[in-house]
């Protein structure tokens with residue numbers, strides 16, 4: 001019975017809970033009911049696989065009661081229960097991943113209100129309202145009940161005290177000695193159950209005490225009358241009998257009297273409708289949203305939902321939701337949370353939270369329930385991955401979700417835009433990884449383009465605007481819209497009258513490359529393949545060779561007449577890295593840079609056959625002024641690199657060269673000070689007209 005200390009994390013959490021200004025204390029009931037429901041789920045599952053237990057799941061329930069005299073409320077379930085060891089382990093430590101970070105966040109937050117509610121501090125939330133908590137539990141299959149007790153500062157696990165009743169059957173009773181008497185009220189508790197736990201699959205019953213009037217014999221009044229009559233007979237001189245004998249005699253003769261008394265009658269009243277919401281067809285929007293919030297602990301309504309049942313080779317029902325907020329890419333994924341929020345049932349029995357592991361990664365934001373009629377009940381974690389029914393369910397679920405998004409794109413642009421804002425990265429990852437659904441996903445993607453203005457557009461919109469005989473879809477990838485718009489390759493395609501899609505998300509390049517064709521049209525990355533037909537002008541053959549010899553990164557030189565006012569652009573060519581990809585790799589600290597062969601880059605330089613710079617460098621080559629030509633070729637190449645979004649390999653050398661050019665340009669201009677001096681000297685030496693006249697006169 002010695003007092004034990006909580007695990008460090010629990011102590012810190014407990015401190016926060018006890019001292020928290022969290023106003024929404026009522027969530028404790030949601031947490032305790034949800035634990036009770038989990039305990040029932042666990043036992044129901046065991047009952048199916050272990051017949052020796054001999055427990056009838058139809059008796060499963062959760063009961064909530066009030067002990068007004070002790071200022072306590074209690075929650076009882078007849079679920080799996082806990083052994084003595086489990087009481088200490090489960091209610092003294094926190095096994096959940098991410099707890100340490102969460103506690104840190106809570107400690108740092110000035111206002112930890114929302115955080116407590118969102119994370120759901122589980123059992124420990126009891127201490128939001130209770131000053132002491134007693135848990136009495138009996139594990140299924142065992143005869144013993146044990147108690148766990150705490151006032152928030154450490155705990156004991158012990159045998160039951162004399163005034164504590166052992167559990168009649170398996171299960172757990174949580175007794176909360178309240179600090180806040182507000183919750184000692186049946187109506188308050190009832191409302192809370194309705195608010196938070198209406199969708200719990202087990203009956204929740206509330207102890208209701210009613211006062212009833214009952215008519216009973218008024219024995220006191222009858223005795224009093226008999227006594228009075230007996231006294232009278234004694235006074236009148238009757239001495240043969242004792243007073244008690246006289247009273248007994250009179251009692252037989254007095255008229256039967258009645259009185260009314262009030263009796264406390266307690267009964268258990270069901271307070272939830274426990275037909276699962278996904279089995280119903282009359283669900284209101286409000287109920288859908290409440291169920292979502294109960295399932296996910298999200299405070300916002302979901303963005304969209306889909307409720308369907310399937311027939312045929314796989315019979316199941318599903319109610320699925322898309323949360324209003326997309327996953328935070330920096331937050332660690334908590335498998336325990338994912339398990340709670342996408343639940344697999346078999347004929348109404350909760351079997352597993354592992355269904356999410358079968359979904360493609362990009363769709364693990366889906367929340368809800370799936371209830372199958374076909375899966376064997378004893379499906380375990382490993383089987384989930386292999387079971388053919390589950391595989392069918394998974395494929396249908398993915399299709400249905402994509403269909404839902406497609407429908408939104410056609411019928412509800414506001415929700416669709418909100419969806420894309422939160423989930424476009426997921427969809428693009430889907431385009432890369434989900435090969436069978438790639439075509440469907442490609443239809444959902446949205447981008448800005450050279451003609452789309454402030455609105456985004458789809459590949460379908462692009463196809464609808466193709467130029468005559470156009471067989472390709474052009475796009476450029478860049479860091480920002482501005483950079484994409486200004487890219488010379490984009491400019492050259494635009495000035496030739498083509499629409500160019502601007503892709504600015506880091507995953508865009510890989511996604512578009514995976515999509516590759518859309519409705520028969522090839523997607524062309526202008527940064528890779530360039531734009532414009534290579535001319536077969538022989539005029540520049542010597543220059544082309546010269547460039548390749550002198551710039552080792554350039555594996556090919558092409559001549560184009562469609563580059564507008566730039567002398568050259570750099571593209572990646574078939575096997576090289578585009579500017580965007582190169583930047584990403586360089587920025588990605590963990591990428592193994594050697595894999596990408598950054599030392600040995602291959603690039604294609606496209607020179608503008610009609611640009612003055614190229615024409616003049618060509619003259620130098622033809623006149624065999626190669627020393628001079630090298631300098632200009634390098635300068636032109638490095639400028640083209642920058643204009644095409646690459647970084648210059650030897651930026652120092654390039655900067656010096658630019659400086660030299662600037663100096664050369666400026667060399668005709670003299671310093672202001674020098675000019676003044678020179679002017680003065682000049683003035684001294686100038687001979688004026690008057691001087692000449694004077695000189696003449698002198699002569």
Ligand SMILES: Nc1ncnc2c1ncn2[C@@H]1O[C@H](COP(=O)(O)OP(=O)(O)OP(=O)(O)O)[C@@H](O)[C@H]1O
Nearest residue numbers: 035036039079081082090091120121122123124172
């Ligand atoms: N009514 C109960 N019956 C049986 N076991 C319980 C009961 N309540 C709690 N437990 C056990 O105690 C553990 C800790 O409970 P706690 O509420 O802190 O966390 P959780 O239920 O795992 O997560 P959360 O409630 O935050 O979703 C549970 O995992 C469970 O093993």
